[in-house]
Amino acid sequence: MTRLPRLFYLPGLASVRGRLIATFLLLFCITLGVVAVGVLGLRANQKALDEYEAYVIPEIARVLELSEKVARLAAVEPGMTLTENSALLHDDTALLKGLLGDIRRLSLDLTGKGGERLAISEELDGIDTDLTRFLVLSGKQRQLRIKLGEMGRTVDRIGGSIYRHRAEIAQTAPTLLNIWVNTTLGLQAAEHAALGMAESDNEALWLQVMVRGEQLRQPQLADALRQLDEGPRNVFDLRRDYLATEDQISYLVALMRSHAEHLSSNATRYVEELRSVARQRRDAMRKVALSSQSGLWVLAMAGVLLAVAGIIYVGRVLQKIQSMTRIMARLASGDTSHRIPSTDRPDEIGELARAFEVFRSNLLEKQRLAQGLEAQRRQQETVFNSMNDGVSVHDAQGGLVTWNPTFVKLLGLPASALYVGMTLAELRRAVPEPVRWRAVSRQTATRIAGGGTRIASSAELHLADQRILEFHSQALPGGGWVAVSRDLTSRRAVEAELRQAQKMDVLGQLTGGVAHDFNNFLVAILGNLELLQPRLNDHPELQVMAERARRAAERASRLTRRLLAFARRQPLQAENISVPEMLAEMLDLIEYAAGANIEVVLAPCDVALWVHVDRGQLENAILNLSLNSAAAMPNGGRLLLAAEAVVAPACLPEVAQAVVLRVSDSGTGIPPMLIDKVMEPFFTTKAPGEGSGLGLSSVYGFVRQSGGDMQIHSVLGQGTQVELWLPAVNRPVVPTALPQTPLLLPAKQGRVLVVEDDAEVRETTLSQLVALGMVADAVDSSVAALDWLTTNGPVDLILSDISLGAGGNGIALSAEIRRRWPGQRIVLTSGLPQEVHQRHPDWCADLPFLAKPFDLAALATLFN
Template identity: 40%
Template sequence: MRNSPKTVQARRDSGLETALRIVNTDAVLAAMLADEQRLLDERLAQNDARAWWVRWLVIAGSAPAVLTLLWAARLLNQAWSRSYKTEAEQRDLALRLRTTLDSLSQGVAVFGPDRRLASWNECFQVLLDLPRAMLRPSTTYASFVEHTAEPGRLALETADQIRHGGQNPREAVTYERERADGHHLEIRRTPMPDGGFVLTISDMTKRAQAEGVLREAQKMQAIGQLTGGSAHDFNNLLQVILGNLEFVRAKLTDDAKLQQRIERAAWAAQRGATLTGQLLAFARKQPLAPAAIDLAATMPDLIPLLRRTLGEHIEVRYVETAGLWPAMADPAQLESAVLNLALNARDAMPGGGRLTIELGNKVLDRGYGRHHAEVVPGDYAMVAVSDTGHGMTPEVVSRVFEPFFTTKPDGKGTGLGLTMVFGFVKQSGGHVKIYSEPGEGTTAKLYLPRATGATAVVGQRSGVPVNLPRGSATVLAVEDEAAVREIACAILADLGYRVLEAADGEEGLRTFGANAVAIDLLLTDVVLPGRVRGRELAERVQALRPEVRVVFMSGYTENSIVHHGRLDDGGHLIGKPFKREQLARKVAEVLRPVAAVPDGAGKVVELRPRRDV
C-alpha cells in the first residue's frame, strides 16, 4: 500500500491509534478515488455518446446543406446560361436590326430625348449627302439642320415645318424636299414616348415619276374623251365642206379667181382636219399601220423636202451609222413627226442655223428605265433632230408636250406640233426625249421600237398626181350622214364607178342582197345607227361573198376596227375628212388587179375589180 511507510513511522512515533487513523483515512480516499473514477468513466461514456450523436447530427445536417449548395449551384448555372443565351439573342437581334436598317432603301436615324443622335443606317447618310464625320453618337440634331441649311443642299427643316411640329409635339410630321439632282425625298419625323424621335427619309423619285406618268395618262384620257366625242361629227362636217369644194374645183377649170378662193377654203377645211388629227394623235387614238421601216433608205429622201421647206438660211445635215436597225412605226406618221420637229427648229433659228437629222441604234437599259418610268428597256431605232437655235429653259422643256402650249407669239402656232409627235411615238411603243439649254439649241430624240422578224419596207411619198385612178367597179356606199354620203357617191361616180348607196347597216344588207353579184366593194362608215354596225355589216357581206372588198370610213378611230391604236390585220380605213384624191387612190388600191395609177405618159389605166375565184 502506498501509505505503509508513513503508517509504520506513525506507529513508531505516536502509537497504534495514530497509525489506525492514517490507515482508515487512506481507505476513504481510495473509495473516493474509486467513486471519482467511476463518475469520470460515466461522464466519459456520456461524452462519447454525445459526441457520437453530435457527429451524426452534423453529418445529418451537412447532407441537406450540401444538397442545398448543389441545388443553388445548379440554379446559378442555369441563370448564367439563360443570361448568356439572352445576351447572345440580344446580340443577334441587334445584328439583325442593324442589317435590316442598312438594307432599307429609306434613311433612318434615331435621336434621344436630348435630341442627340443614337442610331442610324447607311442610307441616312447617302440620301442627305452627309459627311461621315458627322455620323457619330451624341451629334445633335441642330448640327444636322445647320449643315443641310447650307446653300445648294437639301434643307432638313424649314421655319414652317418647325412651327408645325411645335404645335403638337406628339404628332408625326411629314414633308417633302427636292435635291439639286432632281431626287424627291419625303422626310417623316415620328416622336417616341421617351421624348426622342425617329427621322425617316424616303426617296420618292420613282413615285413622283409614276405620278407624272399617271397624270399624263389622265390628261390624255380627258383630251381623248373630249376630242373623240366631237371628232366624228366635226370630221363629218369637214368632209362635206372639203368634198364639195374639191368636187367644184375639178369642174371650174377656167375661172382662176374662183379656183383661188376654193383653194383657200379647202386649205382651211384641211387645216381643221389636221388640228383634230393632232389632238387624236396626242390622245393616242389615231389609227396606226405600223411596218418595219428601213430608216437608212427612207430618211435621205426626206432631206431635199426639208431643204426646200426650211429655206436657204437653214443648213440641213444628215448623219447615219452603219447597220441601222429597222424601226417599227407608221411611215407616214414618222415623216409627219420629223417635219413637225424640223418646222419647230426653223422657228427657233430665225436668223439661220443648222438642222441635223441623225439616225442610230440605241439600247435603253434598266438604268435608263429607272429614271423614266414609262420606258420599256430594249432595242430602239433612234431618229434625232437637232438645231442650233435659241434653246429652251428647263421649265419650258417640261411643258413642251402639253396640248396648246407654245412659246410662239399669238397666231404663230397652235401648240399641237410636239403634242402630235409625243402621241405618235408613245402610241408606237417608243420614247421621246427633249434636250435643250438656253442659247445652246435643242435636240429631240425619237426612240422607235426595233422591228424584229419583219422585212423592212422603203416608204415613198406621193407627189402631185397628174391624173386620178378611175374604175368601173360597183361600190356600195353606206353612210348615215346624208351630206357625207352624197359627196362620197358623187366623187366615186365622177371617177367612173357605179355607186349604190344606203343610210344604215340594215338598208345596206337589203341593197347588197338585191345586187350581191354586181357589188365589188363595200365602202361603209364604222359608226352606223341601228342594230347593224359597220364592222358587222362587213362581216356579213364577206360571209356571203368573200371576194367583196371592204373600205371603212371614220372620223373617230376608237372603234371596232382599231384596237390599241392599230388597225386590225387586213383592214382598210380612210379617215374623214378625206380628199378626192385620197378616196380615189384608196378605192383603187383595194380593187387593184395589177396597176391602179396613171402610167408614165399620164394615161389613165382603167381599173377592173379583182375576182378571187
C-alpha cells in the same frame, strides 16, 4: 467537432450502426412517453383531425392545383395570337386542351358546393367553343397570309418590270402604272376603308384604260394587273377576308382571356374560403395541443439527447453539402467545368445535388441565350446602319438620341456634325441653307416637352441642292419620337413625267379627233373634185384650177396622216424613208411649232438619202429637237435642217454608208460641263414644271435602237447642232408607172345603201356611186338603216361609216345586220385607221374596210 456524450463511447456503440440503433431505442422510449402523455389529447382531436384531413386538406390541394392549371391556361392563351409557326400553334393547342381536361377532372373531384361556387362548367364550355373557332380562323388566316404573300411577290415582280420599262410605260400606259400603285396599296391596306378606296379607284382606272386603249399597248402588263385586280380571288377580296379574319380572332382571344380571368377569380375566392375553414380547424386543434403541453415538457430533456445524436449525423451530412457548396461557388463565378457530386444518391442529399445540377444546366442555357442575344443585337445594329432610309430617335425634350449613317447622308452633313443630345433647333440650323419645311399631314405625332413645339406626323424638307426629303414621325411610349426619312427626288421626277405623259395623251386624243373630222371634209372635197374634173375637159383653165385644188387636198390628206401618226392613232413600223422628202413634208409643221420669230431653213439636197426606220418615231425625234432649238432662241433666231450621206462614218464602224440629219440653231448653247448629261433620263435645265428631262433621252434611245448614234456639238452663246446618224439603205425599186386608163365601171348595176351622219360626205358618196352606175340610197343613223332594210330588203352592198355620232356605231350596226341578214355584204369606212377600231367588242376581222378619204377607183374595187 462537438464531443459525443459518454453514452456513445460505451462498448457496442462505437460503430455507426450501433449508434443509430441506440438513437432509435431512445427515440422509441421518448415516443412511448409522448404517446402516453398525448393519447388523451389525440383522442379528443382525432375526430377533428379526421374531418380536416378528409375534407379541408384534399379540397385545398385540389383547388390549389385547379388554380395553378387556370393560371397556366391564362398564360398560354395570349401567346397563341402571336404564334406564326403552325407546329408551335399545334403544341400550344395541345397544351391548352390538356389544361382544360385537367381542370374538368379537378372540378369533378370538388364537392357539390365547391363546384357550384366556382361555376366552372360554363367557363370551360365557353373556352372550348372559342378555342375551336380560333383554330379554324387561325388556319384560314395562315392560308390567306400565304396567298397574299404570293400576290405580294407577283406585285413586286410587276413593279420591277415597270421600273425597268418606266419610260415606255409612262408614255404608253400611265393609267396601268396608277393601277399598279393602287393594287400595292390594297395589298398592304390595314383598314377596310383604305382597301375599299383602293378598289374603287382601280375600277375607275380600268375604265380609263379601256377608253385609252392602254391594254393594247401594254398587253402583258394589263393582263397581269387584271389577274390581280379582277381574278376569282383577287388582291382586294383576299385582303378583305384577311382583315375580317383578323378582327374575329382578336375578338375570340379577348373572349377566351375573359373566361380564363373569370375562372381564375372564382378559384381564388374559393381558396380563400377554404383557408378560413382551415384556420378555424387549426385554432381548435391548437387548444387541445396546449392542454398536452405540460406533459410534453417532461420529455424535452430526452429530446435534447436525441438532438445531440442527430447533430453528429448532420455533421456528416454537412460534409457532403460543403463539397457541393464549393462547386456551386465556382459555378456562381462562371466555372461550369465541375459536375455536382452525389447526384446518384437516393436520399435528400441526392435530391439536393440533382437540384443543383438543374441550376448548372440553366446557367449553361442562360449563357447560350446571352450569346444569342448579343448576336441578335449586332445583327439589329447592322440592319439599322445599312438601311436605305434615314432613321433618327429623339427624346421628349427634342434631343437627338441615336441615328444611322443614312440620316446624316440625306441631310448632306459630315458625320461629326451630329452629337447625342443635339436639340431639334440646332439640328435644323446645321442643315445648309436655304431649306424649306412643309407639313404634309395635319396630324401631330408628338410635342416637345416644355416648349410645346409640334412635331407633324408627316413633313417634307426641301434642301438647297433641289432634293426633297420626306419625314414620317411616330411618338414613342416613354416620350420622344422616331423619325424615318427618305429621298423623294427621283419619285417626284417620275410623277412629273407621268403628268407630262397624261398631257401628251390628251393632246394626242385631240389631234386624232381633229384628223378624223378633217378626213370627212377631204372626202367631200376630193370626191366632188374628182366628179368635177371630167366635166371641165373643155375648159383647160378651170381644169388647171381643179387640179391645183386636188393637189392641195392630197397635201392636206398627207398632213392628216402625219397628225394621226403624232397622235399614235395609226400603226408605226420600220420602212424605207426618203429623208429629203420627209423633211420637206414636215417643214410646215416645224414652222408652226417653232413660232413666227424663228426662221426655219431646209438645206437643199440633190441626192437620194434613204433610211430604214420607224417614220413616226423619226418625225417625232426631229420635231422634239426642233422644239428644243426653238426654246433655246427665246428672242428669235435661225433653225437649219440638213441631211447628207457620209461614207464609212467613224461613229458607226460597222456601217458602210450613213445618213446624218442635222438640226442646228443659233441659240444660247449648252455649257461644256452639261454636254455629257443632257441625254441622261430626267436631266433638264428648264425650271421645275417646264420639262421632264426625257426628250433627248427618248430621241437617243430611238436612234440607238435603230442601229445609229447621236452626237451634240454646242458653243456657249453661239448655238447647238444635234446630229442623228442612221444606217443608209439602197433606194427601193419603184415599179414603172402604168399608163392611165379610163376608170372601168362595174359590169352590172347594183344597189347600195350608204350609212353616213355627215350630210356633205353622204351626198358626195351618193354622187360617186351614181357616177359608177350604181343605184344608191342613204340614211344617217343605225336605226334608220335597220328600218330601211326591214322595209326594202337586202342590197348588193352596205357602205357604213363607223363613227355615226349620236346615230350609233357602224361596228355594232354591222353585227346586228349579220345577225338579221346573214348573207348581207357590208363594208366599213372611217377617217381613223382600222387598228383604232379593233378594240370594239363587236369588231369582226373579216369585214372589208375602206379608209377615208376614198376616190372613185377605191369605190370601184368594192364591186369587182
